[in-house]
Amino acid sequence: MKARIPKGATGGNMLEQLQKMQEEMERTTAVLEAQEYEVRAGGGLIRVVMDGKKQLRSIEIAPDIIDPTDVETLQDLIMAVMNEAIITVEQSAAKELEKITGGMNLPGIPGMPGMGA
Numbered sequence: 001m002k003a004r005i006p007k008g009a010t011g012g013n014m015l016e017q018l019q020k021m022q023e024e025m026e027r028t029t030a031v032l033e034a035q036e037y038e039v040r041a042g043g044g045l046i047r048v049v050m051d052g053k054k055q056l057r058s059i060e061i062a063p064d065i066i067d068p069t070d071v072e073t074l075q076d077l078i079m080a081v082m083n084e085a086i087i088t089v090e091q092s093a094a095k096e097l098e099k100i101t102g103g104m105n106l107p108g109i110p111g112m113p114g115m116g117a
Contacts, residue, residue, distance in 0.1 A: 041081035
């Protein structure tokens with residue numbers, strides 16, 4: 001959602017800067033959402049690919065790690081790699097958006113720590 005800046009508004013320069021920042025953030029967010037992130041666990045035996053929207057794109061599990069008598073280890077590794085993938089996506093988004101905002105904490109900005117999804 002773009003903020004409309006009324007002509008002749010007081011502080012127009014500041015509002016113009018904010019609008020440019022908003023447009024740059026929208027472009028960056030679109031790029032981040034299209035990006036894919038690969039994360040591995042278990043010495044590379046489990047691999048996941050997640051996009052910037054935190055949607056799982058693929059998961060590969062090496063047959064060597066599948067032990068029917070030890071399902072818990074496989075479950076733990078899958079949880080670990082998924083959590084790491086989510087953290088990787090969030091940190092990447094926060095880092096890129098922070099470059100635009102200069103570290104300002106802006107409410108409702110996706111990807112910013114403690115902010116929207």
